Amino acid sequence: MKYVSEFRSPEIVDAILKEIQQIVKGTWNIMEVCGGQTHSLVKNGLLNMLPPNIQMIHGPGCPVCVTPVSLIDKAVHLAMEKNVILCSFGDMIRVPGSGMSLLEAKSKGGDVRILYSPLEAVKIAKENPDREVVFFAVGFETTAPANALSVVHAHRDGVKNYSILTSHVLVPPAMEAIMSDDDCRVDAFLAAGHVCAIMGISEYYPLVEKYKIPIVVTGFEPVDLLEGILMTVKQLEAGVYKLENQYTRVVEAEGNKNAIATIDKIFEVTNREWRGIGNIPFSGYAVKEIYSAYDANKKFNINIEEAHEDPTCLSGDVMKGKIKPHQCPNFGTKCTPVKPLGAPMVSSEGACAAYYHYNLATVEEI
Amino acid sequence: MCLAIPGKIQSIDLLYGGAVKIAKVSFGGIIKEASLEMVPTADVGDYVLVHVGVAISKVNEEEAAKVFSYLREAGELDELYDTELNSLIKN
Numbered sequence: 513m514k515y516v517s518e519f520r521s522p523e524i525v526d527a528i529l530k531e532i533q534q535i536v537k538g539t540w541n542i543m544e545v546c547g548g549q550t551h552s553l554v555k556n557g558l559l560n561m562l563p564p565n566i567q568m569i570h571g572p573g574c575p576v577c578v579t580p581v582s583l584i585d586k587a588v589h590l591a592m593e594k595n596v597i598l599c600s601f602g603d604m605i606r607v608p609g610s611g612m613s614l615l616e617a618k619s620k621g622g623d624v625r626i627l628y629s630p631l632e633a634v635k636i637a638k639e640n641p642d643r644e645v646v647f648f649a650v651g652f653e654t655t656a657p658a659n660a661l662s663v664v665h666a667h668r669d670g671v672k673n674y675s676i677l678t679s680h681v682l683v684p685p686a687m688e689a690i691m692s693d694d695d696c697r698v699d700a701f702l703a704a705g706h707v708c709a710i711m712g713i714s715e716y717y718p719l720v721e722k723y724k725i726p727i728v729v730t731g732f733e734p735v736d737l738l739e740g741i742l743m744t745v746k747q748l749e750a751g752v753y754k755l756e757n758q759y760t761r762v763v764e765a766e767g768n769k770n771a772i773a774t775i776d777k778i779f780e781v782t783n784r785e786w787r788g789i790g791n792i793p794f795s796g797y798a799v800k801e802i803y804s805a806y807d808a809n810k811k812f813n814i815n816i817e818e819a820h821e822d823p824t825c826l827s828g829d830v831m832k833g834k835i836k837p838h839q840c841p842n843f844g845t846k847c848t849p850v851k852p853l854g855a856p857m858v859s860s861e862g863a864c865a866a867y868y869h870y871n872l873a874t875v876e877e878i
Numbered sequence: 879m880c881l882a883i884p885g886k887i888q889s890i891d892l893l894y895g896g897a898v899k900i901a902k903v904s905f906g907g908i909i910k911e912a913s914l915e916m917v918p919t920a921d922v923g924d925y926v927l928v929h930v931g932v933a934i935s936k937v938n939e940e941e942a943a944k945v946f947s948y949l950r951e952a953g954e955l956d957e958l959y960d961t962e963l964n965s966l967i968k969n
Contacts, residue, residue, distance in 0.1 A: 515925055515937055654882065706881075706929065710934060760938065760941040771934060
């Protein structure tokens, strides 16, 4: 497949790996922010190919993992309402809430539908004018334009029975939260390429300057990841810190102005609670007041009991890069994809799921 | 969840008097619909990166071709990649 297969080429992977091995002298901790990058690193066996003095630390870039339990409880509550069709990306439906997951709600008769795109949810709303259709709109900046566009479409077509339950989160404030932690051991970041395809790269200059760390905007294929690591290591070895863009075939410096305009039309920046991490100021999007008719949080009077989660789940430490998934005592025993304690074990981008599925727990610490 | 896949635009339908473009995009032979509202200049034959039914970026072919420089530098640019590189530049 064009623009995929060549970026998985073993020959190019080999050439970049050799260059990394030649230049690396120090011991470096590099955090890949995005969970998609984590999965690609693990699935393609890249962690085992890197020199032992390069440690990849897995970041919090899994929106499913950081969605607060209280919001999952709200989605479950709505799904159990007779008149509601609750639509969601497939990733969300196995994530445990305080009581049950959306999948369990579906098995108990809730009308939960797994969709590929929020735009499909607007179509379902048009086809079911007597019912309320709610889309569980989670995601980082990458997904925000699509979720915002669904509201634009509903508004344009006069669809009154559509709303979104939103839990949008933003990457730069999360990176700031990681760097400001006293225990932080991150020397450099691979920034999330598709987030930057939307937002551009300028948001990262202040982080580079404030924390004097290299940040390289990086793609998702094996060649992308290794090239991003190479660019990062070159900076670290030279003792410099810059913002660089590895993913130039997709990311333009100024981002996608149509997508940013669509986000700005529907959303405004707000404080957000991150599951496992806590409150981060100005770290998410909420629906603007003017579009509150499409905000499920305001449209429905949802009274749920206080949310709670398993206190033995260490997903917060995993997402902050403090421990590797298999260093959690529950990994693969009390916590598995079939019966998870926390979201990173079931999300397709969760670090725990990556280690579990690709059997990395059995590999010696590298 | 930020998964986005490059695909080639096969055809474009205009809706709302041309205000909205919906494309049929081929991902290695699998055809899916994607909104072009975020990349209105994308045309038939272009490669776009699609995320949850919305094209978010046009793939820059010149930038994509730079990856082959690693093979040149490493002296490993064999016939296969030479052909692939030429087709990448021509397309």
